[in-house]
Amino acid sequence: MFLKSWLPIESDSHFSLRNIPFGIISTSSSPTPRPAVAVGDQALDLSVFAAHNGFSALSIIQPHQSVFSQPTLNAFAALGRPIHQVVRGYLQSVFSVDTPFPHVLKDNPDLQEEALIPLRLVTNHLPMQIGDYTDFYAGLNHAYNVGVLFRGPANALQPNYKHLPVGYHGRASSVCVSGTPIRRPNGQILADPTADPKVPVFSECKKLDIELELGAFVCKANKLGEPVPIGEAADSLFGLVLMNDWSARDIQAWEYVPLGPFNSKNFGTTISAWVVLADALEPFMSKGLDSDTELLPYLKEKREKNMPDVKLEVDLITESGATTTISRTSSRNLLFSFPQMLAHHSITGCPMNVGDLLGSGTISGVEQSARGSLLEQNENGKVSIKLEGGEERKFLEDGDTVRIKGVCGEEGDGLVGFGECVGKIEKAVRLKF
Amino acid sequence: MFLKSWLPIESDSHFSLRNIPFGIISTSSSPTPRPAVAVGDQALDLSVFAAHNGFSALSIIQPHQSVFSQPTLNAFAALGRPIHQVVRGYLQSVFSVDTPFPHVLKDNPDLQEEALIPLRLVTNHLPMQIGDYTDFYAGLNHAYNVGVLFRGPANALQPNYKHLPVGYHGRASSVCVSGTPIRRPNGQILADPTADPKVPVFSECKKLDIELELGAFVCKANKLGEPVPIGEAADSLFGLVLMNDWSARDIQAWEYVPLGPFNSKNFGTTISAWVVLADALEPFMSKGLDSDTELLPYLKEKREKNMPDVKLEVDLITESGATTTISRTSSRNLLFSFPQMLAHHSITGCPMNVGDLLGSGTISGVEQSARGSLLEQNENGKVSIKLEGGEERKFLEDGDTVRIKGVCGEEGDGLVGFGECVGKIEKAVRLKF
Ligand SMILES: [Ca+2]
Ligand SMILES: [Ca+2]
Ligand SMILES: [Mg+2]
Ligand SMILES: [Mg+2]
Ligand code: NI
Numbered sequence: 061m062f063l064k065s066w067l068p069i070e071s072d073s074h075f076s077l078r079n080i081p082f083g084i085i086s087t088s089s090s091p092t093p094r095p096a097v098a099v100g101d102q103a104l105d106l107s108v109f110a111a112h113n114g115f116s117a118l119s120i121i122q123p124h125q126s127v128f129s130q131p132t133l134n135a136f137a138a139l140g141r142p143i144h145q146v147v148r149g150y151l152q153s154v155f156s157v158d159t160p161f162p163h164v165l166k167d168n169p170d171l172q173e174e175a176l177i178p179l180r181l182v183t184n185h186l187p188m189q190i191g192d193y194t195d196f197y198a199g200l201n202h203a204y205n206v207g208v209l210f211r212g213p214a215n216a217l218q219p220n221y222k223h224l225p226v227g228y229h230g231r232a233s234s235v236c237v238s239g240t241p242i243r244r245p246n247g248q249i250l251a252d253p254t255a256d257p258k259v260p261v262f263s264e265c266k267k268l269d270i271e272l273e274l275g276a277f278v279c280k281a282n283k284l285g286e287p288v289p290i291g292e293a294a295d296s297l298f299g300l301v302l303m304n305d306w307s308a309r310d311i312q313a314w315e316y317v318p319l320g321p322f323n324s325k326n327f328g329t330t331i332s333a334w335v336v337l338a339d340a341l342e343p344f345m346s347k348g349l350d351s352d353t354e355l356l357p358y359l360k361e362k363r364e365k366n367m368p369d370v371k372l373e374v375d376l377i378t379e380s381g382a383t384t385t386i387s388r389t390s391s392r393n394l395l396f397s398f399p400q401m402l403a404h405h406s407i408t409g410c411p412m413n414v415g416d417l418l419g420s421g422t423i424s425g426v427e428q429s430a431r432g433s434l435l436e437q438n439e440n441g442k443v444s445i446k447l448e449g450g451e452e453r454k455f456l457e458d459g460d461t462v463r464i465k466g467v468c469g470e471e472g473d474g475l476v477g478f479g480e481c482v483g484k485i486e487k488a489v490r491l492k493f
Numbered sequence: 494m495f496l497k498s499w500l501p502i503e504s505d506s507h508f509s510l511r512n513i514p515f516g517i518i519s520t521s522s523s524p525t526p527r528p529a530v531a532v533g534d535q536a537l538d539l540s541v542f543a544a545h546n547g548f549s550a551l552s553i554i555q556p557h558q559s560v561f562s563q564p565t566l567n568a569f570a571a572l573g574r575p576i577h578q579v580v581r582g583y584l585q586s587v588f589s590v591d592t593p594f595p596h597v598l599k600d601n602p603d604l605q606e607e608a609l610i611p612l613r614l615v616t617n618h619l620p621m622q623i624g625d626y627t628d629f630y631a632g633l634n635h636a637y638n639v640g641v642l643f644r645g646p647a648n649a650l651q652p653n654y655k656h657l658p659v660g661y662h663g664r665a666s667s668v669c670v671s672g673t674p675i676r677r678p679n680g681q682i683l684a685d686p687t688a689d690p691k692v693p694v695f696s697e698c699k700k701l702d703i704e705l706e707l708g709a710f711v712c713k714a715n716k717l718g719e720p721v722p723i724g725e726a727a728d729s730l731f732g733l734v735l736m737n738d739w740s741a742r743d744i745q746a747w748e749y750v751p752l753g754p755f756n757s758k759n760f761g762t763t764i765s766a767w768v769v770l771a772d773a774l775e776p777f778m779s780k781g782l783d784s785d786t787e788l789l790p791y792l793k794e795k796r797e798k799n800m801p802d803v804k805l806e807v808d809l810i811t812e813s814g815a816t817t818t819i820s821r822t823s824s825r826n827l828l829f830s831f832p833q834m835l836a837h838h839s840i841t842g843c844p845m846n847v848g849d850l851l852g853s854g855t856i857s858g859v860e861q862s863a864r865g866s867l868l869e870q871n872e873n874g875k876v877s878i879k880l881e882g883g884e885e886r887k888f889l890e891d892g893d894t895v896r897i898k899g900v901c902g903e904e905g906d907g908l909v910g911f912g913e914c915v916g917k918i919e920k921a922v923r924l925k926f
Contacts, residue, residue, distance in 0.1 A: 191624075191665060191666055192625075192664055192665050192666050194755075197752060218750045218751060219690070219691040220681075220691075220693070220747055220748060220750065223681060223692075223693050224681055224693075224748065226748070226751075226752055226755075227752065227755055228661070228662070228752040228753050228755055229661070229662040229663055229664050229755065229759070230662055231625055231627075231662050231843060232624060232625050232665070233624055233625050233843070233844045233845070233846050233849070234717065234843055234844060236717060240717070241718075243717070243718035243842050245840075245841035245842055246720070246791075246840055246841065246842075247840055247841055248653075248656060248657055248789065257652070258652040258653075259656075260653070260656050260657075260789070261789075262789045262790070262791060284667065284669060284673070284676070284760075284761060285674075285676035285760070285761075285919070285922065286922070287679070287922065287924065289924075308841070311841070314653055315653060315657065315659070316751070316753075317651045317653065318651060318659075318749075318753070319630060319659055319660065319661040319753040319754065320661050320749075320751070320752040320753020320754070321752065321753070322627075322659075322660055322661055322662065323837070323838070323840065323841045323843070324841075326662070326838070326841060326843035327717075327718070327841035327842045327843055328717060328718075328842070356681065356693070356694075356695045357695070357926035358679075358695060358924065358926065360926075404756070405756070405759070407678075407679055407680055407756065408678035408679065408680055408741070408744070408756045408757075408759060408760035409676050409678055409679075409760045409761070409922065410664060410666070410667055410756070410759035410760055411666045411667060412666070413666050416666070486718070489718065489719070489720065489842065491720065491722075491791065493790035493791065493793075
């Protein structure tokens with residue numbers, strides 16, 4: 061392990077040497093998006109690093125160096141997990157205090173000057189070009205809580221829930237990177253759900269919500285008609301990001317029968333900027349939720365520890381700046397793992413492509429303070445959430461900012477963190493007819 | 494109008510001079526996919542045509558000629574409808590019997606030799622790179638028929654149905670071009686839906702179905718947070734294709750609560766190869782279905798004739814070659830138009846991109862013989878469909894081929910047709926665990 065770096069890294073940094081997450085950056089002086097890794101409070105510009113022979117000591121990557129001058133990580137991801145592992149390991153060794161390659165960067169102030177950029181000067185872009193995005197519903201406690209609100213405890217979970225990872229195809233074009241403002245959507249809502257006949261009004265969304273999720277990127281394609289076996293699914297996963305699946309609950313309630321959520325989900329889905337590689341999460345794998353249901357063989361994983369233990373926090377920051385942590389939970393609260401989601405998704409022969417995004421579904425713990433959506437916290441609008449500074453919320457107001465943080469490990473050992481997944485609510489566009 | 498061509502065109506050709514549909518082709522001698530138009534029984538290779546100054550008389554296209562050497566039509570589509578109109582009009586004039594530009598092709602046997610390729614020698618590819626695919630449910634008779642089967646006549650249509658074009662995000666990666674074999678999917682099905690508790694089995698799909706639809710391609714992007722007004726939506730539509738939304742009814746029945754169809758739809762969606770431009774359909778626009786429901790202003794179209802009248806046919810061809818036309822209907826059987834679908838899709842600010850595909854939903858007429866899915870024809874498995882040659886079907890069997898044809902106009906006037914949308918069912922992959 062290369063835990064100590066010659067580069068100063070704060071002990072609470074999400075980007076310790078154990079991490080080495082990949083992202084796409086640009087700067088004001090160099091506006092072309094390009095790959096980078098985050099280390100401490102710096103980004104290492106991989107296009108500059110590669111162009112200055114940074115990878116000269118790593119022969120395996122020589123024929124593939126063009127992946128570091130692409131505007132997305134798709135080409136790098138497509139090289140496969142064995143290569144990701146080697147590149148990450150090499151970069152760890154380059155930054156290590158006793159690096160075997162001091163000439164590469166440690167004793168090369170010119171390249172440090174050119175390739176290391178303080179994160180505060182960096183603009184992040186979507187890390188991958190996302191061909192298709194699928195959102196699952198594997199957060200058992202969330203599904204149960206929402207089911208209780210709408211159908212009561214006896215029928216909270218649908219009969220299929222524990223047999224397969226329920227999911228729906230999402231809107232890839234609406235996935236945006238942390239920091240992108242989210243405009244409150246307009247749409248059809250039912251002002252009075254008890255009225256007969258039911259006649260909708262046109263309105264801005266009045267029940268704007270969050271969903272605390274993890275996202276996983278695919279790094280290996282399969283062909284139409286050729287399922288990904290469960291035993292190979294983990295090798296098809298590039299890494300994870302934090303995700304906020306913004307949701308318009310009033311639009312959803314009216315539109316979703318019988319084909320599922322549509323406009324209530326397609327106005328923005330925010331992901332964190334830095335992809336934490338699957339390999340970086342290996343030390344933090346743990347057991348997810350126990351299931352009382354026997355799975356069909358195509359979903360049975362050999363590995364018991366199939367879920368990364370990411371400690372998750374959701375902050376709500378009002379326009380005045382008052383910050384309240386409204387939820388604290390862990391990604392262990394999932395009933396199905398990402399490899400299971402991928403195996404299920406492709407069991408029909410559905411082709412997955414490099415860059416496809418899989419959302420976990422809302423992650424909620426069992427306690428009130430661990431619920432990953434406002435809908436659960438306010439019990440469908442019945443109770444208010446108290447904020448620091450005296451304000452209250454049921455759903456999000458214009459000017460509110462939601463910030464998700466996620467981290468694995470303990471400070472003393474070096475954190476493997478995701479940074480932030482942030483979005484601020486802008487007021488709805490005013491439409492004239 | 495340039496109805497007569499110096500190129501021999503049969504009167505029953507789908508690709509009369511009135512049409513000029515665009516597609517992507519390759520040939521065995523020139524395997525790089527590139528744009529073409531179909532005229533009679535020939536494809537005009539636009540990359541060769543452009544490289545040999547075929548567009549020399551059309552100054553407006555000069556700066557954009559690189560669009561004709563792309564592997565998809567996205568770049569051409571992005572030029573916008575005014576340019577599509579000019580290019581189509583120019584190609585009509587080039588092929589016209591009294592062309593003002595005889596030197597371009599009519600009197601240029603060398604270029605004819607090089608740029609005109611018999612359609613039977615052409616391999617078709619997906620015409621567009623599809624970022625996102627959305628399937629609507631605007632076929633009122635289909636929605637009603639299916640609703641009756643599952644909920645009875647009183648509740649056949651959900652309360653939202655006539656207020657908005659119901660739709661769901663589909664799986665873009667599974668869209669394939671006519672001719673691609675479709676492998677019967679495996680998945681979870683409930684062998685006995687009345688059992689308690691409900692425990693699924695792993696099985697190949699036993700209720701493999703079709704859905705007769707039209708697809709529309711988007712040619713104009715809007716930004717996140719900026720809806721496309723209904724008055725501008727028609728300008729965002731490039732053209733139409735035939736579509737078969739293959740559906741696994743038994744997988745669908747088990748999986749679809751509460752988030753909608755997923756695996757039952759993601760193993761393949763077939764589209765016809767030639768995009769019939771919106772302009773080519775203008776003469777065939779007509780009124781769709783009447784609605785007794787007042788629409789919200791964002792869905793109100795000025796134009797009453799908002800639906801192309803495409804005569805549609807579905808043939809089922811068994812392994813033995815026996816061919817039965819199992820459905821005949823018209824695309825007028827839609828309650829919402831494509832511009833309405835686009836306006837609704839983006840009303841939340843959802844970003845649409847060039848190449849996005851919108852499916853209409855299953856198109857069924859009111860008579861038994863006009864139903865666009867087997868589910869409707871067999872009344873959810875109760876009655877058999879009689880085929881030519883004595884065979885019967887409820888759902889599709891291995892080796893069955895489904896061929897959709899669609900055409901506007903009458904033979905004497907020159908047809909504007911879509912060609913075919915074909916897929917043959919392959920047996921399910923045998924999985925070992
Ligand atoms: Ca979600
Ligand atoms: Ca459909
Ligand atoms: Mg897609
Ligand atoms: Mg997409
Ligand atoms: Ni030549």
